[in-house]
Amino acid sequence: MFHVAALKFGRSRRKLLISFPFFQALDMIRGRNALLLMDSSLEGQFENEDATKLVDLASKCLQNEAKDRPDTKFLLSSVAPLQKQKEVASHVLMGLPKNTVILPTLLSPLGKACSRMDLEAVHEILLKTGYRDDEGKENELSFQEWTQPVQEMLNIKKLGDVAFRDKDFKNAIECYSELVVMMTTVPSATVFARRSFSYLMTEQVELALRDAMQAQACIPEWPTAFYMQALALSKLGMETDANDMLNDGAAFDAKRQQQQSSWRC
Missing domain, CATH: 1.10.510.10 (Transferase(Phosphotransferase) domain 1)
Structure with missing residues (x-):
């Protein structure tokens, strides 16, 4: 990988x-x-x-x-x-039509929460979304539960998820950090996004930005990764870059919706 x-x-x-x-x-x-x-x-x-x-x-x-x-x-x-x-214009880098305009109204619920810096809403959305954007990696692990190392990994993940749910962000960081070390062959964008938010809630903003970028490295066009970067950049006082990240996240959200619509047809 x-x-x-x-x-x-x-x-x-x-x-x-x-x-x-x-x-x-x-x-x-x-x-x-x-x-x-x-x-x-x-x-x-x-x-x-x-x-x-x-x-x-x-x-x-x-x-x-x-x-x-x-x-x-x-x-x-x-x-x-x-x-x-x-x-190079953003629409060129992302393969979008030149006349595409990203409006705030097109932001997803997560994008809107990040634009408002509504951390409570961001936490709720991350919980609700779970690991469904990790492209089946969680399911792939579940089939291997009989192996001791993977079982240990799943146990640590569960502890991290419980801590994250209960807003015990210090313990969530510890569990997810241990999990990141173990998941060298199957990295999880969701784990990085959750640890990013946990860092943000414990005033470790630069680490939050680094993890949000790691989430993007796992899934390059994942809107959540861009929205989490926007949160961290805003906390760092880099408002222009934060707004650009929100626009990029919205663009990838729109692109994903277009792809899903074409698949239905």
Whole structure:
């Protein structure tokens, strides 16, 4: 399972990407040619020196200790000089028609709750949604309950879910963190989204943003991941970027609804 480290910045949220197996990331980065680690879609877009700087930033973000990882402001200031391309409109990046306009009225209930910073409503919606957006991964695990490691994983997940339901966010973070370590082959976007919200509720906003981005890495077009990023960015005082994330989430919501309508036809 490959993950993506996405360093986002600026109003257009342009991205610099590196792909790697999540659990082997640091070992792969050490001593490797930076260009060999970069996403193939970015070939020829960065000089060797810039690519090396980007890989160095990614390795810092993957340090085990939080104190060794850079904060958002440091990342923004470090990445900005590496971006030499012109802005690309959001509708081009997402394959949407040029005349598509995202209106606040098109936001889903979760999007509306995030736009209002209604954390109580966000919590209720995350509970109600459960794990149904994880594309059958939860069901896949249930068929393996007879294996001891997976049974232990499911038990920890249950403890985390109960803590999350009861708004015991400190214990929810502990359980979900243990679960993330165990789920190296079947990462869960929902677990990252729930831990992101838990971090938000315990005033660990930068960690909340990082987990929301991890949720997006699991399911790239998942509206919930964008809405959770919007919440964290708003808490960080980055209102323009938060609004852009809300628009992106609404765009993917609309795209999903269009796909579902076409399937029914």
